[in-house]
Amino acid sequence: MDETTGTLYGPEELDLAARNHAMPLEALRYDLTPAGLHYLLIHYDIPDVDPAIWRLAVAGAVETPLSLSLEDLRARPRVSAAVTLECAGNGRTLMEPRAISQPWALGAVGNAEWTGTPLAPILREAGMSPDAVDVAFAGSDHGLEGDIEQDYERGLPAAEALREDLLLAYEMNGQPLPPQHGFPLRLVVPGWYGMAHVKWLRQIRVLEEAFAGYQNVQSYRIRAAEDDPGRPIQRIQVRSLLLPPGHPTFQPRVRHADPGRIEVRGRAWSGSGAIVNVAFSADGGRTWIDSELGPEPTPGAWRSWTAVWHAEPGEHELCCRATDASGATQPMEPDWNVGGYTNNAIQRVPVVVAARR
Amino acid sequence: MDETTGTLYGPEELDLAARNHAMPLEALRYDLTPAGLHYLLIHYDIPDVDPAIWRLAVAGAVETPLSLSLEDLRARPRVSAAVTLECAGNGRTLMEPRAISQPWALGAVGNAEWTGTPLAPILREAGMSPDAVDVAFAGSDHGLEGDIEQDYERGLPAAEALREDLLLAYEMNGQPLPPQHGFPLRLVVPGWYGMAHVKWLRQIRVLEEAFAGYQNVQSYRIRAAEDDPGRPIQRIQVRSLLLPPGHPTFQPRVRHADPGRIEVRGRAWSGSGAIVNVAFSADGGRTWIDSELGPEPTPGAWRSWTAVWHAEPGEHELCCRATDASGATQPMEPDWNVGGYTNNAIQRVPVVVAARR
Numbered sequence: 135m136d137e138t139t140g141t142l143y144g145p146e147e148l149d150l151a152a153r154n155h156a157m158p159l160e161a162l163r164y165d166l167t168p169a170g171l172h173y174l175l176i177h178y179d180i181p182d183v184d185p186a187i188w189r190l191a192v193a194g195a196v197e198t199p200l201s202l203s204l205e206d207l208r209a210r211p212r213v214s215a216a217v218t219l220e221c222a223g224n225g226r227t228l229m230e231p232r233a234i235s236q237p238w239a240l241g242a243v244g245n246a247e248w249t250g251t252p253l254a255p256i257l258r259e260a261g262m263s264p265d266a267v268d269v270a271f272a273g274s275d276h277g278l279e280g281d282i283e284q285d286y287e288r289g290l291p292a293a294e295a296l297r298e299d300l301l302l303a304y305e306m307n308g309q310p311l312p313p314q315h316g317f318p319l320r321l322v323v324p325g326w327y328g329m330a331h332v333k334w335l336r337q338i339r340v341l342e343e344a345f346a347g348y349q350n351v352q353s354y355r356i357r358a359a360e361d362d363p364g365r366p367i368q369r370i371q372v373r374s375l376l377l378p379p380g381h382p383t384f385q386p387r388v389r390h391a392d393p394g395r396i397e398v399r400g401r402a403w404s405g406s407g408a409i410v411n412v413a414f415s416a417d418g419g420r421t422w423i424d425s426e427l428g429p430e431p432t433p434g435a436w437r438s439w440t441a442v443w444h445a446e447p448g449e450h451e452l453c454c455r456a457t458d459a460s461g462a463t464q465p466m467e468p469d470w471n472v473g474g475y476t477n478n479a480i481q482r483v484p485v486v487v488a489a490r491r
Numbered sequence: 492m493d494e495t496t497g498t499l500y501g502p503e504e505l506d507l508a509a510r511n512h513a514m515p516l517e518a519l520r521y522d523l524t525p526a527g528l529h530y531l532l533i534h535y536d537i538p539d540v541d542p543a544i545w546r547l548a549v550a551g552a553v554e555t556p557l558s559l560s561l562e563d564l565r566a567r568p569r570v571s572a573a574v575t576l577e578c579a580g581n582g583r584t585l586m587e588p589r590a591i592s593q594p595w596a597l598g599a600v601g602n603a604e605w606t607g608t609p610l611a612p613i614l615r616e617a618g619m620s621p622d623a624v625d626v627a628f629a630g631s632d633h634g635l636e637g638d639i640e641q642d643y644e645r646g647l648p649a650a651e652a653l654r655e656d657l658l659l660a661y662e663m664n665g666q667p668l669p670p671q672h673g674f675p676l677r678l679v680v681p682g683w684y685g686m687a688h689v690k691w692l693r694q695i696r697v698l699e700e701a702f703a704g705y706q707n708v709q710s711y712r713i714r715a716a717e718d719d720p721g722r723p724i725q726r727i728q729v730r731s732l733l734l735p736p737g738h739p740t741f742q743p744r745v746r747h748a749d750p751g752r753i754e755v756r757g758r759a760w761s762g763s764g765a766i767v768n769v770a771f772s773a774d775g776g777r778t779w780i781d782s783e784l785g786p787e788p789t790p791g792a793w794r795s796w797t798a799v800w801h802a803e804p805g806e807h808e809l810c811c812r813a814t815d816a817s818g819a820t821q822p823m824e825p826d827w828n829v830g831g832y833t834n835n836a837i838q839r840v841p842v843v844v845a846a847r848r
Binding site: 141142143144145146147148149150151152153155156158160161163164168169170171172174176177178179180182227234235237238239241276277278279283312313314315381382383384385386387388390 | 498499500501502503504505506507508509510512513515517518520521525526527528529531533534535536537539584591592594595596598633634635636640669670671672738739740741742743744745747
């Protein structure tokens, strides 16, 4: 038990934490997150898909419904892109009171290279209705949620589905998708939170009305109160994270570093514009310096940054705060909502610096 | 909060659960556990090892100390073996009272194919002392534990280190070791709990006295009480797990299935002998049937099994119980110890079977 906050977690939360895993923050060192370190959020079970009989259906308000095999998709134009994915619930445990769901602290993020074929030409070839409102993407993962038995299915506005940068991805970091990342096919929607990147994709349905499925209408919404219908979660809010310097205690997880010059490294990303600044603070956000930004990444990928910290003996709190080209910047405190979503408040990393030896 | 047990978990436990992840039980379907689904227990941070400058030192009571590069190791005889690894703390949360550490339920296991070169010939070439008592294996992962700053280091009795089936592994499932599994090199000790399979291996030290490091003397011991020095944890106790049938509720994680014939599948393993029987129960362990065992695996790997369950509407509790060639069998209840280790009590999987449609 945390003696400061008295925070405790229930078995429902622990069950989810054991299945769904965060990216350990030291993995911020990799520009491309290795499979197995990338965060994972799986609503039901990982399905067992036989790629030989699997087909992707393109259905609904289209002139020509399609049924595409993995070979068909691999024969189409091949595109690779590094894309930062973040779970909409990242930072949930740092909101008070806390929504009871997957208990993410800060690591529900990753930046992998996804390879596949663009979605938009397929929708055009199918003759997508000009009156399309939403496009619904259904996976093969099946379970019960909110008392509704369902395959995971999430809708995108038609204009978003037609963006040229959406991918139907069959590879991650140059390898076939691992089972846990959606084998054989997943949707990739650069700039949107993870709930849009439907895994184990089996059906794309064009709709001439708004998609009314559970994951759009009941879940993944920003609600101010239980009776607020809220608004759907879409683009990733600007955020940065730093790689905790020094070394940890096994438990509780406290950071220790030696005094002297420390190059603090991190990553920053946003769904609403390129990263233009990351500020760094070694005193809990009272004073800030600008970090040095790494090379401009391709759109949708995170940007590296570094800041030099002259660590003095004692206790310190490191923070970072990103700003994007839209002018959005990270808040000092979370913007609370019922589901515990889209918390992009600044990270705080306590570090104990040893006395000089 | 679990209304039955009132169990709650503290933030120390949640921090560990977010970093270290279990194998989701549906991954029991894979004979070889894909990377990213295999369980992970990492004491400190994943270290950043540059393979170009990395060397393995063989030191201590040897005639000729060695310094081996990854190329040197790859040029030696190459051996692949499927080996089941299980964390010694698997099942910890199912012991009452519960030790506060990594809060594993049941999934801290995996069965990967490890490729590398045998350790014993290297020890012989180095001229290991005939008076060797222990051999200590040090990793590059560095942190604080029990108030001791340390690289993770664990000792093996000399006779175990000279077994012909120990590997210095540089590949997992045919790929270079992922960072989280010990890149560039880890030790594999078939039949022993995970704490012996040292990751990010950098040094092998031959000792003419018992190894007195933290992970042997203070941690990873079976203690009946806090003041009991206890005995070191070594071989994996016999265990089986079943793949929960049907589909889950997102939270809390409850299983639902349709009535009718269900083939229940699972895996069984032991460090003290080949699996000779797995019994299956659909009534919480009151009555048992023998399952059908899959092909005899290579030594050290888990064995598949299946049992047919004629599911009737209502609530059921599925269990499985393995027995190995030494006669060891799984207990119905955990054998409690201070650290919450080596709990091989039978798994219990509640399943709600729907009414006939």
